Amino acid sequence: MKKTIINFFKITFTIALLYSCNPSSIEDIEQVSETSDVLLIPAGFDFSTHQKVTINIVENAAYAKYDVYAYSDETLDDSEILDRLIFSGVPSNGVLKQTINVPTYYNKVYIRRNEGLNVSTTVKDIVNQEVNFNSSEAQSSGKSTSNKNLVNTDTDGDGIFDQDDAAPFDPQIAFEYFTPSKNGRGILAFEDSWPATGDYDFNDISLRYNVTTFLNADNLAVGFDFKYKILSNRAGNYNGLGFEMEGIAPSQIESVTEPILTLDIINLNPNGTEAGQDNAVIIVTDAIRNTRNNGFHEMTVKVKFVNPISTSDIGVAPFNPFLIKNLSVHDSIVGPAVRHREVHLPNMKRTSLGLITTDEANQNSNEDPFGTYISESGYPWALSIIEDPIIVRGTRPSRTSYFKVLKDTINISEGYKFFKNWAESGGSEYKDWYSNNRQGYRNEALLQEEKEEED
Ligand SMILES: [Ca+2]
Ligand SMILES: [Ca+2]
Numbered sequence: 001m002k003k004t005i006i007n008f009f010k011i012t013f014t015i016a017l018l019y020s021c022n023p024s025s026i027e028d029i030e031q032v033s034e035t036s037d038v039l040l041i042p043a044g045f046d047f048s049t050h051q052k053v054t055i056n057i058v059e060n061a062a063y064a065k066y067d068v069y070a071y072s073d074e075t076l077d078d079s080e081i082l083d084r085l086i087f088s089g090v091p092s093n094g095v096l097k098q099t100i101n102v103p104t105y106y107n108k109v110y111i112r113r114n115e116g117l118n119v120s121t122t123v124k125d126i127v128n129q130e131v132n133f134n135s136s137e138a139q140s141s142g143k144s145t146s147n148k149n150l151v152n153t154d155t156d157g158d159g160i161f162d163q164d165d166a167a168p169f170d171p172q173i174a175f176e177y178f179t180p181s182k183n184g185r186g187i188l189a190f191e192d193s194w195p196a197t198g199d200y201d202f203n204d205i206s207l208r209y210n211v212t213t214f215l216n217a218d219n220l221a222v223g224f225d226f227k228y229k230i231l232s233n234r235a236g237n238y239n240g241l242g243f244e245m246e247g248i249a250p251s252q253i254e255s256v257t258e259p260i261l262t263l264d265i266i267n268l269n270p271n272g273t274e275a276g277q278d279n280a281v282i283i284v285t286d287a288i289r290n291t292r293n294n295g296f297h298e299m300t301v302k303v304k305f306v307n308p309i310s311t312s313d314i315g316v317a318p319f320n321p322f323l324i325k326n327l328s329v330h331d332s333i334v335g336p337a338v339r340h341r342e343v344h345l346p347n348m349k350r351t352s353l354g355l356i357t358t359d360e361a362n363q364n365s366n367e368d369p370f371g372t373y374i375s376e377s378g379y380p381w382a383l384s385i386i387e388d389p390i391i392v393r394g395t396r397p398s399r400t401s402y403f404k405v406l407k408d409t410i411n412i413s414e415g416y417k418f419f420k421n422w423a424e425s426g427g428s429e430y431k432d433w434y435s436n437n438r439q440g441y442r443n444e445a446l447l448q449e450e451k452e453e454e455d
């Protein structure tokens with residue numbers, strides 16, 4: 001009975017919304033409609049498509065340079081492994097340890113060790129989200145570097161030879177660490193109807209990103225570049241975007257690129273982090289719609305730390321990302337700009353400034369009564385996917401291998417045929433449901449082609 005009443009209100013609201021629309025802005029309108037679909041997910045499932053893996057390297061020589069790659073041996077042939085560089089480093093005091101984020105179906109790590117002129121390569125299994133490697137395991141590949149007259153110069157004096165140093169003239173930076181990988185990218189896709197049920201096309205806001213973290217000679221992070229590109233903004237609200245770095249205090253951040261602010265709802269600390277937060281919160285913009293003057297070009301948010309921090313302490317990108325759901329774009333139902341409504345990934349916590357008001361919580365349309373960001377029908381309001389491209393030699397990365405944004409009002413389980421199997425199996429089946437690794441995974445007619453960069 002209760003459900004029937006809720007449905008009645010939803011239908012009435014949908015009709016009211018449709019009639020209040022200004023036809024000129026109809027392409028931007030989220031047409032709220034109840035999905036009859038229900039996902040029966042196991043308790044505790046968080047819809048994660050990626051896993052954290054800790055790489056522990058123990059080195060017995062005084063100096064060796066490492067490059068670490070991750071992949072799945074089921075979906076990749078050997079020639080593609082080298083496109084999946086995740087980080088480089090020279091062990092400091094005999095140890096090189098990094099925490100990386102890789103798709104849940106990845107099962108292998110490829111470790112390339114370079115000691116002087118000797119190169120060795122080793123493949124290790126990912127076991128219980130860990131890889132342990134000791135340099136005594138290194139098998140010389142018989143290859144040697146082409147540079148027979150290797151001269152070890154360290155121009156900036158950071159202890160890392162020029163040929164191994166990602167920034168040979170900068171003593172603060174020695175290596176790079178990429179999330180998800182040098183050529184890979186992450187996708188964040190949001191439904192902005194929270195806490196009401198949406199149509200689950202996950203295109204209200206979607207973006208792709210790639211993070212380069214800069215490491216010093218001790219393999220500690222000194223800062224990072226968060227490069228992102230908005231892929232879709234099909235929302236009826238002025239939605240903002242930010243991410244929280246859990247466990248990192250605002251005072252640990254030296255500087256952040258100034259966010260794009262237009263609604264007067266965000267207060268910043270002098271270092272550029274959001275004021276009033278326990279953890280460091282980086283606001284990208286308070287209204288993605290208002291960043292359109294910049295087009296949907298790739299943008300970069302630069303973050304620098306006061307002191308170097310280990311990658312296990314800063315957490316792995318995309319950290320705790322969230323959408324700030326704000327006022328409607330329709331004049332007829334405009335409200336005051338607010339900061340508190342945050343839409344997070346499943347089972348992630350709100351920031352210090354996020355809350356659901358009593359009024360909002362008591363609404364019939366509240367489908368998130370436990371604040372887990374998983375609806376009563378089993379769907380999340382946000383998805384996080386990371387993936388590597390299949391590189392087509394001699395051309396730009398093949399875009400067809402990436403997750404594609406759904407066409408409007410298409411439920412994700414229609415466009416991605418095994419999304420439901422994946423979710424209902426608690427993530428154990430069809431782990432690569434979002435890819436086109438195999439024939440028949442996607443209904444391509446229901447997916448949008450990504451627009452090329454508009455120059
Ligand atoms: Ca150097
Ligand atoms: Ca350097």
Ligand SMILES: [Ca+2]
Pocket residue numbers: 030191192198199200201202203204
């Ligand atoms: Ca939607």
Ligand SMILES: [Ca+2]
Pocket residue numbers: 030031201202203204234235408409
């Ligand atoms: Ca939509």
